[in-house]
Amino acid sequence: MLAFVLAYGLHYTKLPEKFKSVVQILIILPMFLPTLTYGFAVIYSLGKQGLITQIIGHQLFSIYGFWGLLISYVIYTLPPAFVLLYNAFKYVDKHFIIVSQIMGDSPLRTFYITSVRPMIGTIAAAFILSFFLSFTDFGIPASIGGQYTVVATQLYMVMMGAVPDFQSGSAIAVIMLIPSIVAVWLLRFTERFNFRYNKISTFELADDKVRDGFFAAVYVVVIAAIFAIFAIMFIVPFIKSWPYQVVFTTETLQRILSDRSIETVYTNSVMVAAATAVIGTVLAYMAALVNARSQLPGVCKMLMDACAMVTNTVPGMVLGVAFLFAFTGSPIQNTFIIIILLNSVREFTTPYLMIQASLSKINMSWETTGALMGDSWLKTIFRVIIPNTMSTVFQMLSYIFIQAMVTISAIIFVTGARTMVMTTKITQAQYFEKYDEVFVLSLLIFLTNIIVKVIFDYLSSHDDIVLHVKQKFQSIFGKEAKRQNAGLEDLPERI
Numbered sequence: 001m002l003a004f005v006l007a008y009g010l011h012y013t014k015l016p017e018k019f020k021s022v023v024q025i026l027i028i029l030p031m032f033l034p035t036l037t038y039g040f041a042v043i044y045s046l047g048k049q050g051l052i053t054q055i056i057g058h059q060l061f062s063i064y065g066f067w068g069l070l071i072s073y074v075i076y077t078l079p080p081a082f083v084l085l086y087n088a089f090k091y092v093d094k095h096f097i098i099v100s101q102i103m104g105d106s107p108l109r110t111f112y113i114t115s116v117r118p119m120i121g122t123i124a125a126a127f128i129l130s131f132f133l134s135f136t137d138f139g140i141p142a143s144i145g146g147q148y149t150v151v152a153t154q155l156y157m158v159m160m161g162a163v164p165d166f167q168s169g170s171a172i173a174v175i176m177l178i179p180s181i182v183a184v185w186l187l188r189f190t191e192r193f194n195f196r197y198n199k200i201s202t203f204e205l206a207d208d209k210v211r212d213g214f215f216a217a218v219y220v221v222v223i224a225a226i227f228a229i230f231a232i233m234f235i236v237p238f239i240k241s242w243p244y245q246v247v248f249t250t251e252t253l254q255r256i257l258s259d260r261s262i263e264t265v266y267t268n269s270v271m272v273a274a275a276t277a278v279i280g281t282v283l284a285y286m287a288a289l290v291n292a293r294s295q296l297p298g299v300c301k302m303l304m305d306a307c308a309m310v311t312n313t314v315p316g317m318v319l320g321v322a323f324l325f326a327f328t329g330s331p332i333q334n335t336f337i338i339i340i341l342l343n344s345v346r347e348f349t350t351p352y353l354m355i356q357a358s359l360s361k362i363n364m365s366w367e368t369t370g371a372l373m374g375d376s377w378l379k380t381i382f383r384v385i386i387p388n389t390m391s392t393v394f395q396m397l398s399y400i401f402i403q404a405m406v407t408i409s410a411i412i413f414v415t416g417a418r419t420m421v422m423t424t425k426i427t428q429a430q431y432f433e434k435y436d437e438v439f440v441l442s443l444l445i446f447l448t449n450i451i452v453k454v455i456f457d458y459l460s461s462h463d464d465i466v467l468h469v470k471q472k473f474q475s476i477f478g479k480e481a482k483r484q485n486a487g488l489e490d491l492p493e494r495i
Helices: 002-011 017-032 035-046 051-056 066-089 096-102 107-136 139-144 151-160 166-193 209-238 251-257 260-293 298-313 316-327 336-346 349-361 366-372 377-385 387-406 422-431 435-461 463-477 481-485 488-494
Strands: 239-241 245-248
Touching (some): 017 435, 151 316, 209 251, 251 260, 260 298, 260 377, 377 387, 387 435, 422 435
């Protein structure tokens, strides 16, 4: 509901565009942090010695257990649900607001018909997404769950406890799949509520200072609440000993960063994320390419789509258990290869859908044109199709890299001491109660993801850079690059 209100306000108010752009960026920032950090941020903000508690003078409520989990999961699921709803609102025709008002509908009915009814399918998808993110996450309950046991921590304790019980773990993993089946049915059921507009009309909203002021206040309150909780992450690394010696110093930061194991784990994490981004992008691109640009029978394409959706609905912890059982005793056990492979499977769906949408929009006659000019299908793909989708490829690389940096639920079962990454190092720091180290590692992940996001957004949004990459790509895969660059886009028309 909160994500819906925030997304609705950005599309149905006349707030300044710069204000809206800043709101969009600030709401999604928590996505760049691992889920373990959410729980610790809540503890260090709302706990007995927390930052907010000290400012107010008393603890508002007990945060360990249900309420801590609820607050953390609301913050955790808000950004992805917001992104989903915000993008869907772009395709809702606001012109029907006038039609509804002319028909004499009440404001509430107008709101339902023009804003809620067209979004029912997306609202269901956002609900399912938020449910699965909360249901399958391990990081938040591991940090703030206390005695409030959830299925994710139960699975971890059974599988990785002092006496592992693989049979019980398998049973729990299968039980975790049941909501996936319900989710698939619910998504298909809500598809009947989707409908398409013939066109999206340009519509100028009426001035309403009360409406705009209300939503502006909502944005300020929500963003201030989020940053009040995460502010501690930027404070603890520069305090001698929180909350007992609140003295500004860089000693804590220097002490933690001087540990060579941190450097090794950070290098491991970046290497795994980079390799996952490249391999995951290649796999998703190839699958989408075969689906969108080949002459395979429709049944094969439908099966490929189904496989892509399955990887999105299976909980990460279940995938981790499956990989643990499948590769125990194999040469890739306790190697980076199994982590990269698991991450690539886990993050397959979203990049697959991203590039499939782009490939479907490209002129379908380019392969025919290439064949008429004597090029094979593969040559046309490398010379024309791939270079013309470089902008989406940059976005795919960015998305997979960030997700690989913050994931914990899937890989917790397959990492070892030699293959430790940042998120599992945070789990270890939590076990030894090195909470200042938790925030320093979280800060490293956050800054790394921000840098990667900025770089790839810059690359994908600048046509001159994309054109340069296209020319390089074409020069590598064909001696006739100059002919291609001279106007390949209009070749079908010239033919």
